[in-house]
Amino acid sequence: MASVLNVSGLTAGIEGKQILKGLSLEAKQGEIHAIMGPNGSGKSTLANVIMGNPKYEVTGGKITLDKKNVLEMQTDERAKAGLFLSFQYPFEIQGLTFSKFLHAAYKSHYPMEAMSLVKFRAKLKETAKPLNMGEDFIDRELNVGFSGGEKKRAEILQMMVLRPKIAILDETDSGLDIDSLKLVSQAIERMRSPEFGAIVITHYKRILNYLKPDFVHVMHDGKIVKSGGMELAQQLEEKGYSEILAETGIKILEVKD
Ligand code: ADP
Numbered sequence: 269m270a271s272v273l274n275v276s277g278l279t280a281g282i283e284g285k286q287i288l289k290g291l292s293l294e295a296k297q298g299e300i301h302a303i304m305g306p307n308g309s310g311k312s313t314l315a316n317v318i319m320g321n322p323k324y325e326v327t328g329g330k331i332t333l334d335k336k337n338v339l340e341m342q343t344d345e346r347a348k349a350g351l352f353l354s355f356q357y358p359f360e361i362q363g364l365t366f367s368k369f370l371h372a373a374y375k376s377h378y379p380m381e382a383m384s385l386v387k388f389r390a391k392l393k394e395t396a397k398p399l400n401m402g403e404d405f406i407d408r409e410l411n412v413g414f415s416g417g418e419k420k421r422a423e424i425l426q427m428m429v430l431r432p433k434i435a436i437l438d439e440t441d442s443g444l445d446i447d448s449l450k451l452v453s454q455a456i457e458r459m460r461s462p463e464f465g466a467i468v469i470t471h472y473k474r475i476l477n478y479l480k481p482d483f484v485h486v487m488h489d490g491k492i493v494k495s496g497g498m499e500l501a502q503q504l505e506e507k508g509y510s511e512i513l514a515e516t517g518i519k520i521l522e523v524k525d
């Protein structure tokens with residue numbers, strides 16, 4: 269049975285400011301969803317709330333994964349349950365190499381596999397090949413001194429190795445040059461299987477030239493205001509957010525395109 273992530277009527281905020289205002293979304297294993305929205309619409313807030321970032325306060329609504337209450341789980345439990353978040357701004361961690369970091373995460377995901385560090389490093393190098401990352405990065409400190417593009421590719425590599433049920437990719441495409449964008453999109457496309465679902469958060473339609481989502485959602489002011497297929501992304505490209513939002517009857521005071 270395909271796993272189902274269900275978000276319903278979610279309200280949440282940060283530092284007393286309400287950002288998500290009754291957001292509902294369902295994503296299943298095997299599906300690729302794109303969430304598009306202007307800056308400040310709450311996309312990163314949604315991603316962080318799904319993963320349990322303690323900075324955000326959930327004030328209402330539900331998040332479930334296969335009917336289990338995600339909001340009651342710690343972040344590491346959410347990860348073990350099969351959720352994954354690729355950060356818009358990945359953290360740098362000094363003193364921890366990429367391979368040791370990911371090996372620890374892998375062991376906690378798959379405790380029965382008894383994967384040694386030596387075996388894991390070989391697997392990591394093999395998995396990294398299509399991302400064109402070079403071999404030295406696995407001995408470098410996590411994200412330290414990585415370029416923007418390398419950080420994003422490192423996030424995708426983590427996803428490929430950990431094989432989440434549902435991955436949330438927060439603007440993995442922003443700041444990528446066209447070659448990195450292709451590599452990253454192809455890597456996500458290659459993950460496509462009945463065991464893998466993704467919510468790809470993006471500000472620009474560009475990534476959707478390479479990655480074909482099954483569903484496209486438009487987010488505005490803390491809610492999903494319109495859902496459709498690829499044709500919706502096309503309309504957004506042609507008309508811009510303001511016009512699409514106006515068609516849904518939403519009065520917009522200001523959209524930061
Ligand atoms: P998006 O990812 O769609 O650009 P965000 O979820 O990052 O949007 O932000 C949504 C809103 O929350 C924005 O108006 C932003 O200014 C506000 N916001 C984000 N972080 C904070 C914070 N630490 N304190 C107050 N407001 C914040």
Ligand code: MG
Binds near residue numbers: 311313439
């Ligand atoms: Mg964001």
